[in-house]
Amino acid sequence: MNKLLKAAAGIVLASALSVSAIAADKLKVGFIYIGPPGDHGWTYQHDQGRQAIDAHFGDKVETVFVENVPEGPDAERTITRLARQGAGLIFTTSFGYMDPTMNVAAKFPDVKFEHATGYKRSDNVSTYGARFYEGRYVIGQIAAQMSKSGVAGYIGSFPIPEVVRGINSFLLGAQTVNPDFKLKVVWVNSWFDPGREADAAKVLISQGADIITQHTDSTAAVQVAEEQGVSAFGQASDMAAFAPNALLTSIIDNWADYYIARTQAVLDGSWVSTDTFGGMDANMVEMGPFINMPAAVKARAEATAEAIKTGKLHPFAGPVYKQDGSIAAAAGTTVDMGTLLGMDWYVQGVDDQL
Amino acid sequence: MSAYEAIILTIITASTPLLLAAIGELVVERSGVLNLGIEGMMVMGAVTGFAASYVTGSPWLGVLAAVLAGVATSMLFGLLTQTLMTNQVATGLAITLLGLGLSGLIGSGFVGLPGVKLTSVSITGLTDLPYVGRLVFDQDPLVYLSVILTLGVAYILKHTRVGLIIRAVGQNHHSAHALGYRVVTVRYACIAFGGATSGLAGAYLSLVYTPQWIENMTAGRGWIALALVVFSTWLPARLAAGAYLFGGVWILGLYAQGMGIGIPAQLLSSLPYVATILALVIISTNRRLSVINTPASLGQGFVPDR
Numbered sequence: 001m002n003k004l005l006k007a008a009a010g011i012v013l014a015s016a017l018s019v020s021a022i023a024a025d026k027l028k029v030g031f032i033y034i035g036p037p038g039d040h041g042w043t044y045q046h047d048q049g050r051q052a053i054d055a056h057f058g059d060k061v062e063t064v065f066v067e068n069v070p071e072g073p074d075a076e077r078t079i080t081r082l083a084r085q086g087a088g089l090i091f092t093t094s095f096g097y098m099d100p101t102m103n104v105a106a107k108f109p110d111v112k113f114e115h116a117t118g119y120k121r122s123d124n125v126s127t128y129g130a131r132f133y134e135g136r137y138v139i140g141q142i143a144a145q146m147s148k149s150g151v152a153g154y155i156g157s158f159p160i161p162e163v164v165r166g167i168n169s170f171l172l173g174a175q176t177v178n179p180d181f182k183l184k185v186v187w188v189n190s191w192f193d194p195g196r197e198a199d200a201a202k203v204l205i206s207q208g209a210d211i212i213t214q215h216t217d218s219t220a221a222v223q224v225a226e227e228q229g230v231s232a233f234g235q236a237s238d239m240a241a242f243a244p245n246a247l248l249t250s251i252i253d254n255w256a257d258y259y260i261a262r263t264q265a266v267l268d269g270s271w272v273s274t275d276t277f278g279g280m281d282a283n284m285v286e287m288g289p290f291i292n293m294p295a296a297v298k299a300r301a302e303a304t305a306e307a308i309k310t311g312k313l314h315p316f317a318g319p320v321y322k323q324d325g326s327i328a329a330a331a332g333t334t335v336d337m338g339t340l341l342g343m344d345w346y347v348q349g350v351d352d353q354l
Numbered sequence: 355m356s357a358y359e360a361i362i363l364t365i366i367t368a369s370t371p372l373l374l375a376a377i378g379e380l381v382v383e384r385s386g387v388l389n390l391g392i393e394g395m396m397v398m399g400a401v402t403g404f405a406a407s408y409v410t411g412s413p414w415l416g417v418l419a420a421v422l423a424g425v426a427t428s429m430l431f432g433l434l435t436q437t438l439m440t441n442q443v444a445t446g447l448a449i450t451l452l453g454l455g456l457s458g459l460i461g462s463g464f465v466g467l468p469g470v471k472l473t474s475v476s477i478t479g480l481t482d483l484p485y486v487g488r489l490v491f492d493q494d495p496l497v498y499l500s501v502i503l504t505l506g507v508a509y510i511l512k513h514t515r516v517g518l519i520i521r522a523v524g525q526n527h528h529s530a531h532a533l534g535y536r537v538v539t540v541r542y543a544c545i546a547f548g549g550a551t552s553g554l555a556g557a558y559l560s561l562v563y564t565p566q567w568i569e570n571m572t573a574g575r576g577w578i579a580l581a582l583v584v585f586s587t588w589l590p591a592r593l594a595a596g597a598y599l600f601g602g603v604w605i606l607g608l609y610a611q612g613m614g615i616g617i618p619a620q621l622l623s624s625l626p627y628v629a630t631i632l633a634l635v636i637i638s639t640n641r642r643l644s645v646i647n648t649p650a651s652l653g654q655g656f657v658p659d660r
Binding site: 185188200209219220 | 364611
């Protein structure tokens with residue numbers, strides 16, 4: 001019995017050694033994706049970041065990814081497998097991977113974990129997210145200048161703070177051009193159902209919206225806009241190929257710089273657990289090419305994006321009024337970060353109720 | 355285009371894939387076979403239709419390919435359940451899972467490509483008629499096909515010898531066999547028809563509804579079609595009514611949201627299901643009618659004695 005235990009311990013030790021030996025000569029970076037890299041949206045952009053690591057570090061780093069991992073027990077199993085295979089750094093790229101990431105991280109103290117859009121951290125788990133609402137402000141401003149009807153349609157997935165923040169930011173941007181700008185919101189209760197997204201776009205257009213924007217993952221809505229001759233914005237990645245005449249610009253998630261920086265930190269041994277909420281200043285949120293719009297509108301959009309980037313302009317700078325007329329931030333102040341992260345109210349002017 | 359026309363047009367688009375998939379399943383179930391693989395056949399049709407139209411540039415070849423893919427998938431179901439006598443429920447579920455996985459594999463090279471849209475057929479002169487012009491005479495061809503199929507199935511099942519045979523096979527396969535009908539052959543033919551219309555429904559999604567291929571783009575519509583068949587008590591007219599009721603309630607829910615009425619979105623998106631359940635309850639209060647139309651041999655395998 002004693003012998004058996006010793007033998008078992010020896011095997012465990014040996015395998016642990018071999019894992020760390022691999023990790024020492026070549027850093028392995030793992031990625032867990034919620035969808036396929038070909039979704040032309042959220043996962044696609046994360047995969048672009050992974051490829052950027054490959055291009056930047058060459059032979060020093062090896063990347064691996066697992067796609068279509070459902071949030072839940074499967075995620076924990078997959079993350080564990082990556083850690084066992086000797087990954088030194090693992091990016092888990094969806095909100096629902098939060099608890100699985102924490103559980104696996106506790107078992108592998110030497111592996112670094114990076115969880116996207118979550119709020120739970122530990123010594124070897126960092127979180128990161130991006131201030132997409134900055135992009136929403138820019139497109140809102142463009143929308144108000146391009147719209148003839150003065151009504152935009154917004155297709156939402158789920159009424160969570162992330163999405164509500166985008167809606168508010170869009171309308172605040174639009175109101176800088178047209179204080180009476182109207183925003184209609186339709187929820188499809190799904191991140192991904194092309195048919196429903198298309199239905200919602202058609203409904204919004206028939207109700208007078210001549211600008212369509214969406215916080216869902218497919219390209220269905222911009223295609224409907226193209227077909228019906230109204231304008232649209234791309235979400236997560238550049239969607240110009242799907243609506244060459246309708247698309248005005250896209251909000252692009254750019255994870256490449258962050259991924260390279262964090263990989264470098266692990267290589268240097270300088271990695272520490274942090275919480276990153278990067279925006280245009282960190283190039284985490286970028287605007288696609290401004291197309292199908294007059295030069296003046298383009299110039300103003302570029303100026304707004306620049307002002308946000310340099311910190312001169314904050315989308316939620318006061319005065320910001322809630323839908324019920326109460327004040328959320330007085331002139332000279334901005335809505336604070338805690339309120340932004342837990343946003344569950346609309347600003348004045350949204351034609352919907354939460 | 356008036357708002358009223360826009361609403362009706364959107365409802366028609368949302369309802370047509372449901373109707374297409376369900377009308378085939380109705381025939382399948384009338385012949386005594388329960389095929390739970392609609393979702394799998396639909397998604398196979400969607401990916402094949404998209405791939406074929408993208409490669410050839412012709413949406414019509416896409417439709418044809420989708421129909422063939424639907425039939426091929428259904429024939430796998432037929433082989434397993436009719437010849438090898440596997441359990442129909444389990445096999446149908448397996449076909450759905452297979453279709454979802456296999457379509458992802460086939461379609462992996464087609465994700466994110468702009469598709470070829472099947473254009474609508476407008477009948478010149480008639481589209482200008484007030485109120486109904488654009489609604490009746492300016493639709494895509496598959497909408498007309500879905501109506502023709504529904505009328506055709508209704509007529510054939512009720513008024514022709516073929517329909518009588520299908521119903522006989524579904525009601526009592528032993529009697530049908532004793533009368534000399536080839537039960538298994540009839541069922542194979544019905545399963546193939548179901549596969550063809552499911553393939554069409556898939557093609558409708560990837561060539562008309564949202565002309566693109568995305569994994570799992572059927573998003574559960576096959577299951578709704580299956581529920582509609584039960585809802586219709588196996589009657590084609592009721593099936594069409596059910597499909598349009600479902601599509602209508604869903605679209606009107608979106609409308610209500612867009613108008614800012616302030617009903618919670620979650621409640622609105624559950625309304626189509628609530629409406630279906632209510633209609634089902636009302637229909638099933640007439641027990642005699644339900645019993646008369648239910649295929650008595652539904653879901654039972656048939657092994658010829660000799």
